[in-house]
Amino acid sequence: MVEQVLRSLQPYFERIPSVERPKTHVPFKSKFSWTVGILILYFILSGIPVFGLSPDSIDIFEHYRAFFAGASGSILTLGIGPIVTASIILQLLVGAGIIKLDLTNPDDRATYQDFQRFLVFVMIAVEAIPQIVGGLLKPNLDIANALGVSPGVISFLIFLQLFIGGVLIVYMDEVVSKWGIGSGVSLFILAGISQSIIIGLFNWISPAGEMPPGIIPRWVWIAQNIPADQLLTLSGISYLLINGGILALITTIIIIFLVVFAEGTRVEIPLAHQMVRGARGRFPIKLVYTSVLPMIFVRALQANIVVMGMVLYNNGITFLGEYVGGTPINGLMYLLSPVRGPQNWIPSLVKQNPYFADLPDWFILLHLVIDATILIVGGILFAMFWAQTSGMDAKTVANQIARSGMQIPGFRKSPQILERFLNRYIPKVTILGGALIGLLTLIANMLGTIGNVSGTGLLLAVSIAYRLYEDLAKEQMTEMHPMLRRFLGEE
Structure with a gap:
């Protein structure tokens, strides 16, 4: 029923302006530019x-900037949030069978994509309006008085700017996806996280007498202000590890190597062309088959739940939990909020914050257990959904290989046979990769990271950088060997 409504509305969805796909191959230099x-x-x-x-x-x-991109207080405040939220909603509806679309069917996939574009614009408004109406994004009364208008007019201008910024992000993403290299969403995430890591390493700006936020300036400050004999004690070493940022630095380096190792671990399916003797290739099935994209969906869903609780709290509804700034300090919202470092799950460190001083130890540890469950189980579920909705499932991949004229040596050229062969690997690797990414995210969040980019942000940055490197290499290869473009579905 729902899918019939979507198909009937598709002519209207198609009228929404979109970036036109290139009709011919775009040279590598143009894509890079x-x-x-x-x-x-x-x-x-x-x-x-x-x-x-x-x-x-x-x-x-604020705590989700690592994967929402954008910048606080700018016209890109919403970042990629509306795009991710719309994708989550559609994945859940399709995965639960509420919207019955066969995404291997070109017509159904077109319906899905057109409706997703429409839903993104809806989510831009849905994410902006509650923040303004709920009193989180407040109008500047001095500007209202200076212009001689009511605060409501300024609030409308704020909404208009946020909506324009959200729309620009959508079209910028489309330009990169269709005319550039990789994905615009991934590019914006990588840019924001890289900037945070660099600032987290070198930022020396701090109030007089206080320790600088950057790790390297922090070491200089510690060396100048804390005696060496005090640092060599057990409490001094603990201070260096946590407050000095050494633990975050070690965690960041280890996670980078682990993600690169996981990205490079793969099962390679040998392929041979049925018409061209000697033309051989390999189809790689990576351990992290769906990359770390499931973590974006998990954290975005988690962020929207916590944000909804904050909007309710600001309107006097407190049974889900109370907030200080943008942080939940008790109740269900506290349990559902992400862990962001040792100070969020080690009871003695948690209770140093006066707002958490009365929390029982079991409640603090329950917070960690729930976050671990959300990351690992959510990583598996969204990895499965993403593989189905993005054309990475065994059936779609088998059809793509068959259309390219390739086949597995020793097997008949049949999409059904290819699908059965790929089903030995793809579903298992999808589940294993989703769980592994969730576990790595949990470890990074528990120990902390440089620049407070969170475990999710760090994994995203490393994985996106690795994929961007692969995309650049692939673009150069297809530039030198045009026949590869047919296999990759670019012609």
């Missing part, structure tokens, strides 16, 4: 502040 140009535009837009926004406003996505 488009990618770099959009990246520069992203940094420019993230530096444009929202006119009329009060300094007292609360950024509810």
Whole structure:
């Protein structure tokens, strides 16, 4: 029933402007230029502040900036949140069978994609309006008085700017996906996380007498202000590891190597061309088959739940938990919030924060257990959904290989036979990869990371950088060997 409604509305969805796909092969230099140009535009837009926004406003996505991209207080405040949220909603509806679409069917896939584009624009408004109406993004009263208008007019201008910023992100993503290299969403995430890591390493700006936020300036400050004999005690070593950022640095380095190792671990299916003797290739099935994209969906869903609790709290509904700033301090919302370092799950460190001083130890450890469950189970479920909805399932891959004229040596050229062979690997690797990424994210979150980018953000940055390197290599290969483009479905 629902899918029939979507098909009837598809002519209207198709009228939504979109970036046209290139009709011929785009040279590597052009793709690289488009990618770099959009990246520069992203940094420019993230530096444009929202006119009329009060300094007292609360950024509810502050702790999720690593994978929502954008910049607090800029016209890109919403970042990629609407795109990710719309994708989550559709994946859940299709995965649960509420919307019955066969995504291996070109017509159904077109319906899915057109409706997703429409839903993204809806989510831009849905994510902006509650923040404004709920009093999180406040109008600047001084500007309202200076212009002689009501605060409501300034609030509308704030919404308009956020909506324009959200729309720009959508089209910038489309430009990179169709005319550039890789994905715009991934590019924006990598840019934001890389910037946070660099700032987390070298930022020396701090109030007088306080320890700098950057790890390297922090070591200099510790050496100048704390005696060496005090640092050599057990408490001093603990101080260096946690407050000095050494644990975060070690964790960051180890996670980078583990993600690179996981990305490079694969099962390679040998392929041979049925018409061209000697033309051989391999289809790689990676251990992290769906990359770390499931973690974006898991954290985005978690973020939207916590944000909904905050909006309710600001409107006097407190039974789900209370908030200080953008952080839940008790109740269900506290249990559902992500762990972001040792100070969030080690009871003695948690209770150093006066807002958490009365929390029982079992409640703090339950918070860790729930976050671990969300990451690992959510990673598996969203990995399975993503493989089905993005054309990475065994059936779609088998059809793609068959259309390219390739086959597995020793097997008949039949999509059904290829599908059965691939089903030996793809479902198992999808589940294992989703669980592994969830576990790595949990470990990184528990121990902390450079620049407080979170375990999710760090995994995303490393995985995206690795995939971007592979995409660059693939683009150069297809430039030199045009026949590869047919196999990759680019012609």
